[in-house]
Amino acid sequence: MFGGMVGAGSxxxxxxxxxxxxxxxxxxxxFRKLFGENSxxxxxxDDGRKAIEIVRERASEWGINPDKIGIIGFSxxxxxxxxxCFDHNDASKPNLVVPVYGSAFEENVxxxxxxxxxxxxxxxxxxxxxxxxxxxxxxxxxxLPAELHYFHGTNHGFGIKDNGEPVNIWPxxxxxxxxxxxxxxSKYIFKLQxxxx
Numbered sequence: 457m458f459g460g461m462v463g464a465g466s467x468x469x470x471x472x473x474x475x476x477x478x479x480x481x482x483x484x485x486x487f488r489k490l491f492g493e494n495s496x497x498x499x500x501x502d503d504g505r506k507a508i509e510i511v512r513e514r515a516s517e518w519g520i521n522p523d524k525i526g527i528i529g530f531s532x533x534x535x536x537x538x539x540x541c542f543d544h545n546d547a548s549k550p551n552l553v554v555p556v557y558g559s560a561f562e563e564n565v566x567x568x569x570x571x572x573x574x575x576x577x578x579x580x581x582x583x584x585x586x587x588x589x590x591x592x593x594x595x596x597x598x599x600l601p602a603e604l605h606y607f608h609g610t611n612h613g614f615g616i617k618d619n620g621e622p623v624n625i626w627p628x629x630x631x632x633x634x635x636x637x638x639x640x641x642s643k644y645i646f647k648l649q650x651x652x653x
Contacts, residue, residue, distance in 0.1 A: 498539065500532075500535070500536045500539070501535075501536055501539025501540055501543060503536070504527060504529075504536045504537065504539065504540040504548075505540050505543075505544055505545075505548035506548070508525055508527065508540065508544075508547070508548045508549070508550060509547045509548050511525050512525060512547055512548075513547075523551055524551055524552075524639055524640070525550060525551050525552075526550055526551055526552030526553065526554065526570075526634075526639065527540055527541070527550040527552070527553055527554070528553075528554035528555075528556065529554070529555055529556065529558060530556040530557065530558075530615065531556070531557055531558065531612065531613065533556075533558075534555035534556055534557060534558020534559075535558055535560075537550070537553055537554065537555050537558070538553070538555050538558060538559075538560040538562075538591075539560075540553075541553040541560075541566065541569070541570065541572075542560060542562050542566055544566075549568060549570070550570050551570050551571075551639065552570050552571050552573070552634060552637070552639050553570050553571070553572050553573070554572075554573045554574075554575070554630065555572075555574055555575075555588060555591065556575040556576075557575065557576055557577055557580060557588075557612050557613070557614075558588065559588050559589075559590060559591065560590070560591060562594075563594075564594070565594045565595060565597075565598045565600065569595065569598065569600050571600070571601035571602065571633070571634075571637040571639065572591060572592070572595045572600070572601070572602040572603075573602070573603050573629075573630055573633050573634075574588035574589075574591055574592050574602070574603065574604045574605065575588070575605050575607075575626055575630075576588045576589070576604070576605070576606050576607070577606070577607055577610035577611050577612050577613075577614055577623075578606060578607060578608050578609055578610055578611075579610065579611045579612070580611075580612045588604060589604065589606075591604075592604035601636075601637045603629070603633050605626060605629055607622070607623040607626070608622075610623050
C-alpha cells in the first residue's frame with residue numbers, strides 16, 4: 457500500500473494491484489524517480505515554499521515572528537517538508553523542519569539548515585528506506601540541532617491518537633525540542649502541554 461505517495465509518481469511506478477506484490481519492494485532508484493525534478497513531489501514542494509513565503513509576507517499582520525516559521529509533514533507531506541528544507545530561498549526558508557515517517561535522498565545538509573526533528577515508526581512501507589535515519593546522521597555530523605525518535609512496535613501512519621499507545625508521547629518530545637532550540641517561548645510550551653491533557 458502506497459498511501460499518499462501514489463500521487464507523487466507516475467502510474468508506471470505503481471505495482472499492478474491484481475498481481476501478487478507481497479514480496480515487491482521499491483528500490484532507491486524507484487524512489488528517486490518518484491521525487492525527481494519534474495515529479496508531483498517537486499510541485500508539492502513548490503506549494504510548501506509558497507505557503508512559507510505567504511506566512512512570512514503577512515507575519516506582522518498575523519502577529520507571527522517571521523523568523524519562527526516551521527514546516528511539519530506526515531508521510532507524503534514529509535516529502536513536501538523535506539523538499540522545502542533542501543530547496544528554498546530566503547523568503548521560503550523554514551526555521552524548523554519536522555518530517556514524520558519520511559526521508560530524503562540528499563547527501564548534504566543545506567548551508568542554512570533549520571533544526572530538524574525526525575519521527576519514524578519501526579515498521580515503514582519500504583524496508584529499504586532509512587525513514588529519517590540518514591537525515592539525522594547528516595545533521596548530527598554537521599553538528600546542527602537535531603533529534604530522532606524511532607518508536608518500537610509502530611507502523612507508518614501512527615499520527616496523533618488518544619489510544620494509550622506509548623508513541624503518543626511524541627508531541628511532548630517535539631515541544632521540548634522546539635523549546636530547546638528557541639523556536640518557541642517556554643511560556644507557550646506549558647499552554648500546549650495543557651491542551652494535550
